[in-house]
Amino acid sequence: ETGVTQTPRHLVMGMTNKKSLKCEQHLGHNAMYWYKQSAKKPLELMFVYNFKEQTENNSVPSRFSPECPNSSHLFLHLHTLQPEDSALYLCASSQASGDQETQYFGPGTRLLVL
Amino acid sequence: GQNIDQPTEMTATEGAIVQINCTYQTSGFNGLFWYQQHAGEAPTFLSYNVLDGLEEKGRFSSFLSRSKGYSYLLLKELQMKDSASYLCAVRDSNYQLIWGAGTKLIIKP
DSSP: OOSEEEEOSEEEEOTTOEEEEEEEEOSOOSEEEEEEEOTTSOOEEEEEEETTEEEEEOSOOTTEEEEEEETTEEEEEEESOOGGGOEEEEEEEEOOOSSOOOOEEOOOEEEEEO | OOEEEOOSEEEEETTSOEEEEEEEEOSSOSOEEEEEEOTTSOOEEEEEEOSSEEEEETTEEEEEETTTTEEEEEEOSOOGGGOEEEEEEEEOTTSOEEEOOOEEEEEEO
């Protein structure tokens, strides 16, 4: 399944580093999402973009900065992260149609903050 | 608050049947999803229920009762490859997905 791709798959960074996560969807969808997945916790929605416009920001700290240059690409810029930000970061896309609107996920970036 | 409850872990035997339950309390309801997630991989869509009743898809079936705030995922003829986490998610009145923490299913030979 290569509908939604994410790079890198693994990332180790220090608290003073700046890095970016990339997501690309090849499904022709018009909505994209960033989620955080921590062990034994529900998926946490971070950001939503519809037609390149950010429509949700669920009280995410400013050290996470999303960017959506077009409907196929989504970035998550990271700076001065904390160890508790270590998690799996998942990107998803969907076709906003008001109906089933199933979200399709990428494989995620496993982030470790030291 | 909004809440999705599902068991943390279940164990079943290869070839058997297992039922994974999900109960929810959400502000509104616009559909319920089940996803499968193998360790280190993306969650993949399994089923969608918006009306009461049973939806069958091969070895997997999903049931919904909106009046009870309850769903289950039924897996038949279990195979070792079914070892994974199963995530329940409900779309609320704002069309946001509210996720459960997932049920880790362990299949033993």
